[in-house]
Every structure is written in structure tokens, then in C-alpha cells.
Amino acid sequence: MQLTHFSKRLSTVGNFLAITVLCLSAIAFTWHSSLLSNTTAIAAPSVNFIANADSTVKGKANEDAGQTKNFIDDAADKVKNTAKRNASKVAESTDGNGSFVQRKALKDTATIQRRADEDAAKTKKAVDDTKNAVERTVDNIKDAFGK
Template sequence: MKLNFVTKQLSSLGRWLATMLVGLLAIAFIWQGAFTTAALASPNPTLIASRDAGDQVQQKTREGARDAKGFIRDTANKVERTADRNASRVDRATDNKGSGGFFSRRAKIDRDRIHMRAEQDAARTQRAVDNSRNAVERAVDDIKDALD
């Protein structure tokens, strides 16, 4: 069924975007703190990888993960609303003709299946975002511990 293909592609795209966003945020904030002229010219080499930079990376990672989760939840809600609209259109179309029992039931079954899969995909993608965020935070903690 094409709708299942579309929802799988949307969830796959959401996971990929969330992982990419978290990774890019981590790289960007580490890069930003590592190559400032003040840090390079400073006699204190710990400015490049200070605890504050690590805390900033972790905070930005958390914010990015929160934003990605919001995007994932919005996408799941839009898919569910579309399924509801499609089911109600089928109901309206079949009510006027009087022979809508089979099509109406089928539309409701499809709607329920789409709701279930949207929730499953959203939960799976949010777990992937959490895992990515945790991996970045562990890496930052390991780097901070190594520099202490």
C-alpha cells in the first residue's frame, strides 16, 4: 500500500534528519570553540576544551534533541490527522450512496493502522534521537574526563 510506503519513508527521513542534526550540532559547537583566535593565542591551553565548552555542547545537544523530537511528534500528528480526514471523506462519500459498509469499515481499519504505525515510528525515531544525544554526551564527558 502506498500510504505505508510513505509513512515508512517519512519516519526514516525523520530519524536520519534527527541523527544528522545532533551530529552536526556537536561538530559545529566543538569546531566553534576550538578555533577562536583568543583560544589559540592564550597561554592557557585548557581554553580550547574547557568544561564550559563541553557543557555548552551538551546543552545544545539537548536542545537539538528536543527540537528534533518536536518535529517528529508534529509529523506523526500530521500523518494521523490526514488519516482521520481520509477516513471521514470515505464515510461521507459512502453515506450518500447507501452502500458504504465495506469501504467505510476498510477506511476505519486503515486509519487505525496508520495511527498505530505513526505512533510506533515516532517512538522509534525518538529513541534513536535519545541514543544519539546520549552518545554525544558520553563522548563529551569522556573528553572532559581525559583533559582533567
């Protein structure tokens, strides 16, 4: 299908108008954003925002660390209780006569409870280290933007 002379001209004018509108829109958006941009007005609220975020993040880190430590304590208590229950079941099954199996169960119970305490202490220390790292990072970011 061949275009007539009139439709060729109309197609060319349409392309030209589309390109012109696109370029003018790009220029208008660029001009508008550069005229309304006020960097001093933007800089001041960001420092306040960072200061507010500082206390929020540190508060959340402390809260989460406390909850995590409670969870660790609960898990250690459950491990200890389970070890005690298992030892008492062994004692009941051996009629409490001080057999080798009963002594072994009591020794294992003591070992499990000691290790539960040690693991809980190590995990709590790791939680504290992580919380401190978060707080140091927040302080470093605050110092970087504060200067």
C-alpha cells in the same frame, strides 16, 4: 645573448643574497616561536575551554533533541490527521452506511495512527540514543584532557 662578466657576478651575488635572506628568515621564525612558547601557560586554559565546551555542547544537544522530538510529534500528528480526513472522506462518499470500503478505511486509519505512534516512539528513542552518545563522547574527551 651572452652575459658580461659584471652581470654574471651580479646574478651570482643576487642568488646568494636571496638564499641567505630565506635561510635567516626561517631561522628567525623558528627561534622566535621556540622562545615564546610556554606550554604550561597553554595547558591550563585548554582545560577551562574544554569544561566550557562541555556544558555548551551538552546544552545544545539537549536543545536540539527537544526540537527534534517536537518535530517528530508534529509529523506524527499530521499523519494521524491525514488518516482521519481520508477516513471521513470515505465515510462521506459511502453515505455512512457501513460498507466494506468504509470499514476498510476505518481499519486502515487505526493502523496508520498506531504505526505513526510506534514510529514516533522509535525515532524519539533514536534521538535520545544519539544525544546520549554525544554527551558520553564529550565526557570521554573531557576526562582524557582532564587527566
